[in-house]
Amino acid sequence: xxxxxxxxxxxxxxxxxxxxxxxxxxxxxxxxxxxxxxxxxxxxxxxxxxxxxxxxxxxxxxxxxxxxxxxxxxxxxxxxxxxxxxxxxxxxxxxxxxxxxxxxxxxxxxxxxxxxxxxxxxxxxxxxxxxxxxxxxxxxxxxxxxxxxxxxxxxxxxxxxxxxxxxxxxxxxxxxxxxxxxxxxxxxxxxxxxxxxxxxxxxxxxxxxxxxxxxxxxxxxxxxxxxxxxxxxxxxxxxxxxxxxxxxxxxxxxxxxxxxxxxxxxxxxxxxxxxxxxxxxxxxxxxxxxxxxxxxxxxxxxxxxxxxxxxxxxxxxxxxxxxxxxxxxxxxxxxxxxxxxxxxxxxxxxxxxxxxxxxxxxxxxxxxxxxxxxxxxxxxxxxxxxxxxxxxxxxxxxxxxxxxxxxxxxxxxxxxxxxxxxxxxxxxxxx
Amino acid sequence: xxxxxxxxxxxxxxxxxxxxxxxxxxxxxxxxxxxxxxxxxxxxxxxxxxxxxxxxxxxxxxxxxxxxxxxxxxxxxxxxxxxxxxxxxxxxxxxxxxxxxxxxxxxxxxxxxxxxxxxxxxxxxxxxxxxxxxxxxxxxxxxxxxxxxxxxxxxxxxxxxxxxxxxxxxxxxxxxxxxxxxxxxxxxxxxxxxxxxxxxxxxxxxxxxxxxxxxxxxxxxxxxxxxxxxxxxxxxxxxxxxxxxxxxxxxxxxxxxxxxxxxxxxxxxxxxxxxxxxxxxxxxxxxxxxxxxxxxxxxxxxxxxxxxxxxxxxxxxxxxxxxxxxxxxxxxxxxxxxxxxxxxxxxxxxx
Numbered sequence: 001x002x003x004x005x006x007x008x009x010x011x012x013x014x015x016x017x018x019x020x021x022x023x024x025x026x027x028x029x030x031x032x033x034x035x036x037x038x039x040x041x042x043x044x045x046x047x048x049x050x051x052x053x054x055x056x057x058x059x060x061x062x063x064x065x066x067x068x069x070x071x072x073x074x075x076x077x078x079x080x081x082x083x084x085x086x087x088x089x090x091x092x093x094x095x096x097x098x099x100x101x102x103x104x105x106x107x108x109x110x111x112x113x114x115x116x117x118x119x120x121x122x123x124x125x126x127x128x129x130x131x132x133x134x135x136x137x138x139x140x141x142x143x144x145x146x147x148x149x150x151x152x153x154x155x156x157x158x159x160x161x162x163x164x165x166x167x168x169x170x171x172x173x174x175x176x177x178x179x180x181x182x183x184x185x186x187x188x189x190x191x192x193x194x195x196x197x198x199x200x201x202x203x204x205x206x207x208x209x210x211x212x213x214x215x216x217x218x219x220x221x222x223x224x225x226x227x228x229x230x231x232x233x234x235x236x237x238x239x240x241x242x243x244x245x246x247x248x249x250x251x252x253x254x255x256x257x258x259x260x261x262x263x264x265x266x267x268x269x270x271x272x273x274x275x276x277x278x279x280x281x282x283x284x285x286x287x288x289x290x291x292x293x294x295x296x297x298x299x300x301x302x303x304x305x306x307x308x309x310x311x312x313x314x315x316x317x318x319x320x321x322x323x324x325x326x327x328x329x330x331x332x333x334x335x336x337x338x339x340x341x342x343x344x345x346x347x348x349x350x351x352x353x354x355x356x357x358x359x360x361x362x363x364x365x366x367x368x369x370x371x372x373x374x375x376x377x378x379x380x381x382x383x384x385x386x387x388x389x390x391x392x393x394x395x396x397x398x399x400x401x402x403x404x405x406x407x408x409x410x411x412x413x414x415x416x417x418x419x420x421x422x423x424x425x426x427x428x429x430x431x
Numbered sequence: 432x433x434x435x436x437x438x439x440x441x442x443x444x445x446x447x448x449x450x451x452x453x454x455x456x457x458x459x460x461x462x463x464x465x466x467x468x469x470x471x472x473x474x475x476x477x478x479x480x481x482x483x484x485x486x487x488x489x490x491x492x493x494x495x496x497x498x499x500x501x502x503x504x505x506x507x508x509x510x511x512x513x514x515x516x517x518x519x520x521x522x523x524x525x526x527x528x529x530x531x532x533x534x535x536x537x538x539x540x541x542x543x544x545x546x547x548x549x550x551x552x553x554x555x556x557x558x559x560x561x562x563x564x565x566x567x568x569x570x571x572x573x574x575x576x577x578x579x580x581x582x583x584x585x586x587x588x589x590x591x592x593x594x595x596x597x598x599x600x601x602x603x604x605x606x607x608x609x610x611x612x613x614x615x616x617x618x619x620x621x622x623x624x625x626x627x628x629x630x631x632x633x634x635x636x637x638x639x640x641x642x643x644x645x646x647x648x649x650x651x652x653x654x655x656x657x658x659x660x661x662x663x664x665x666x667x668x669x670x671x672x673x674x675x676x677x678x679x680x681x682x683x684x685x686x687x688x689x690x691x692x693x694x695x696x697x698x699x700x701x702x703x704x705x706x707x708x709x710x711x712x713x714x715x716x717x718x719x720x721x722x723x724x725x726x727x728x729x730x731x732x733x734x735x736x737x738x739x740x741x742x743x744x745x746x747x748x749x750x751x752x753x754x755x756x757x758x759x760x761x762x763x764x765x766x767x768x769x770x771x772x773x774x775x776x777x778x779x780x781x782x
Contacts, residue, residue: 138514169551179550186517187550191541197507198542201514201522208470208496208520215514227534231507238502400548401586403555403610406655406699 020259024331032339037283040064041073045292048300052278059269059279062313065288066346070353076292078130082356088129088287089351090365092121092344095145097369098154101377102161106175106322110385111161113175117142119317119335122287122343123248124218125149130294131216136206138186138199138217141176142248150183154376163391164384170392170400192223196232196245203243203301204235214301216244216294221268221311222253225261233275233309242301244294245272245309248284250316255329272309284314285340287347313340394420446644450637451622454596454645455485455561458603459523461649463493466521469607471498473508473525473561482527483563483622509535509560513542516556523607529564529616530576543612544587559606559613564592565673565720566757567620567630567766575757577672577721582614583697583730589613590697591654594621594675595642598695601652609654618672626673627680628768657701659708663690666714666779669705669731671695674718674767681772687780689716697727702734709735713744714779720767723751745782748775 024030043063046054065072072079080088099116106114117124124145128137137146147157156168160178163171169179179187186202189195199217206213219229224247236243247268251258261268272279278300282293290312297308315338319326326332351357384390398405398413405413449457462469471486477500480487490498501508505526512522526532532539543556566575582590591606591613593599599617606613620626624636637643660679665688668678675693682689690708694700709715715735717728728749735747750767758765 136517169549172551173549177549179553181550181553187546187554189542189549191537194510194538194542197510197538198514198517200507201511202518203514204511205470205515205518205520209518227506228510228538231502231504231510234502234504235507235511400552402589402699403547407702408699 020257020264022257022259022330024334026327026329026331028331028333030331030333030337032337035339036061037339038062038064040067040286041077043074043076045075045296048296048303049305050278052273052276055279056273059273059281060267062281062283063289063293064283064286065292066286066350070346070349072288072350076289078288078292078295080288080291082351082354084129085347085351085356088126088291089344089347089357091125091129091145091149092287092347093365094369094372095121095125095148096344097366097373098144098148098157101370101373102158103322105161105377110381111163111175112386113322114161115141115176115321116318117144119342120248120250120284120314121145122290122347123246123284123312123314126287126290127216127246127294130291131298132213134184135213135298136184136186136199136202136215138195138202138215139188140192140195140218140220140223140248141188141190142220143218144176144178147178147180147183147185150185152178152180152183152185154373155380158377158380159383162380162383162385164380164386165390165392166380166383167392170396193219193226193228193232195219196229197235199245200232200235200239200241200243203241204239207239207242212302214242214244214298216246218246218248220253221247221249221251221258221263222256222261224268224271233272233277236307237275237277240304240306242304243307244297244301245277245307246294247309247311248314249311250284250314252316252320252326252330254320254324257330267311269309269311278306278308279311280308281311281313283340284312285343285346287343288350315340317342447647448638448643449596449645450624450643451593451596451599451617452483452485454600455603455617456487456489457645458600458607459486459489460492462523462604462607463489463497465649468519468521469497469523470515470520471523471525472501472512474501474503474527476500476525481525483619485561485617486525505531505533505535506538509538509543512558512560513538513546513556516543516558517554521557521607523559523561526560526562528570528574529562529578530573532560532562532578536581539582539588539612539614540585544585547611548587555610556612557610559603559609559615561603561615561617563619563622564616565618565620566762567626567673569759569762570757571759572756575762577616577719577752579614579616579697580721580725580727580730583727587612589654589699590616591695592616592618592672592697593695594618594672594693595640596637596645597642598652598658600645601650602654602695604649605651605654608651613654616672620673621676625676628677628772630763630766652695654696655699655701656695657704658693658695659704660691660693661689663688664712665689666716666776667692667708667712668716668718669694670718671697672720674720677768678718678772681769681776684769685773685776687776689776700734702738705731705735706738709739710742713742714782715739715743715747716750716772716775716779717747718750718767718772720752722754723749724754726751745779748779750775
């Protein structure tokens with residue numbers, strides 16, 4: 001039946017709505033030959049004070065360092081000493097071992113939720129290593145690598161994931177929404193992209209005060225569609241804020257591919273150019289390129305040359321979280337076919353190629369990481385796991401809503417405690 | 432200026448009188464001077480000094496990095512302010528009209544309001560968001576709204592509304608020094624003078640009102656404390672902002688011995704003052720300009736009913752704006768003016 005909204009005699013062409021569709025769905029053979037990955041070492045490295053208008057090629061291509069020959073190439077090679085490279089590899093291996101264990105813990109019912117960063121370790125570990133330890137980071141929810149790089153105790157992470165009585169966040173936050181002022185790590189929201197303008201505001205404050213510290217934020221490519229991201233870009237450009245906007249383009253936002261954030265038309269790095277922000281597009285599975293890009297942006301910010309937007313082109317090798325099954329929306333082959341490989345394997349192979357590492361040491365390191373995580377997990381479990389009573393006292397539920405408890409929260413706290421006594425009697429420990 | 436002979440000099444005014452804009456400007460000036468962490472930003476607040484002149488002269492006095500203009504992005508203004516708070520600053524962003532605050536709501540509700548809680552005190556958001564609100568200036572539906580109930584519903588936010596120049600200065604200083612995020616709504620209808628509710632009468636300037644006496648220098652009016660505007664026995668009127676003055680004028684006109692409470696802070700509410708007054712009078716009228724359904728009056732009515740039920744001699748009455756967008760030409764038909772308030776008082780007293 002003809003649509004009554006369209007007059008029958010209309011000779012105007014009918015419009016058609018484009019709804020993006022990923023190339024591959026479950027069962028499809030994945031082929032990424034259309035993805036242009038360029039040649040490692042081929043990209044120029046401009047001076048950190050360069051005008052963004054001179055960065056068009058860098059916003060549309062890929063900065064790469066590690067080649068298929070496992071050697072570091074070109075002007076973006078950060079020329080890190082072998083100790084630093086091994087440290088970087090060690091942090092990434094520990095992140096992966098931690099993710100494995102925590103994911104399993106969720107499946108065993110020890111907590112409600114977990115998110116891995118498998119395949120994206122370099123985008124937080126290498127980037128964090130390129131920053132000063134007191135540069136302020138405003139992470140999204142997949143940057144556990146920053147905390148591990150900054151030496152945040154694993155047991156505190158696990159206490160938080162278990163929401164137990166030792167959880168520094170008092171069991172208030174969803175697992176993995178860490179916060180550590182001591183490690184210049186901002187409280188993770190869970191609402192998307194809200195951290196972007198906050199990072200800009202922090203950076204503006206630092207500049208306002210004549211401080212030397214800069215801010216960096218991480219956001220997924222899907223979340224760049226949020227207004228907050230664009231507000232952040234506008235403010236960063238307007239005030240020349242010393243901030244780094246890291247966009248982790250891992251291709252998938254739960255089940256929505258990057259096309260729903262605009263990736264069919266342009267790159268995420270190119271968004272920066274429109275704001276007059278320096279922009280780099282980087283192989284996110286190349287730890288050396290990640291380090292070099294972050295270092296370039298940090299130098300730029302510290303030199304009062306302003307903000308940089310870095311797109312890390314990577315792949316989310318696992319599901320979004322413990323709550324989704326990626327086999328329900330994408331081809332299982334994508335992970336294997338991803339043209340930029342695995343960041344840990346690539347850095348390991350580089351270290352071996354330059355004679356600074358071997359498979360045996362790698363195996364030992366992996367085993368040590370797994371054992372360390374296992375032992376720390378056992379230690380954390382002494383403080384309780386989610387839903388097993390070893391939580392914080394009831395009254396803490398009402399604290400920190402305001403600096404001081406107003407009358408209505410005092411009344412409600414008293415009610416909560418009355419309810420507890422009605423349910424369990426007054427002998428129950430842990431308030 | 433020529434020298435004036437002492438013999439013919441005007442008698443020195445015993446007390447200095449300011450309008451509400453001047454009082455707010457002075458509070459901001461004092462806090463910028465006292466605390467290097469205070470920073471002011473917003474649309475047109477810098478060189479120009481704000482569309483209502485609340486920040487006039489502040490950039491010239493305190494510099495461009497303390498008082499500056501922002502992009503037209505309320506999400507950005509609040510989001511940046513949260514980051515500034517995390518750094519250790521004490522930002523006082525201005526949202527040009529309360530009607531424009533909505534793009535910043537996620538940053539206020541999900542971020543500023545919960546930051547202390549979610550980080551267990553690691554980070555706080557000590558911002559004070561100033562914004563002119565309310566109607567009565569022919570502002571149409573985008574320059575007249577009273578969205579206070581959206582904010583009183585949010586755990587972690589404080590909502591403050593002054594009704595006099597004296598309180599505006601003292602409450603604003605208290606809000607800026609408060610370590611929690613504060614929404615500071617300024618009733619723009621009474622920026623220049625109190626309002627009796629008769630839109631067709633000339634504006635009475637603040638200088639004739641006793642509460643325009645504003646002490647010089649620093650002082651605070653504590654958050655969470657109501658003000659008894661006048662004592663009375665016949666009924667209790669709970670109001671804030673512009674409606675304090677309208678209610679007062681109606682009670683005076685009708686010769687009703689009303690006890691009028693200016694709540695000043697909606698959250699945390701001065702429940703003790705409310706209970707004490709209603710228990711004395713046994714009758715309660717709640718007046719606000721905002722729309723009725725789920726307005727803050729609903730919360731007040733519930734609290735009074737729950738806590739003072741056995742003292743009540745009549746059902747609680749609410750006088751509010753209608754549940755429509757704020758109209759332009761029919762602004763005074765919308766506004767909860769003397770007729771609506773007067774009828775409610777008659778009804779309460781006849782029970």
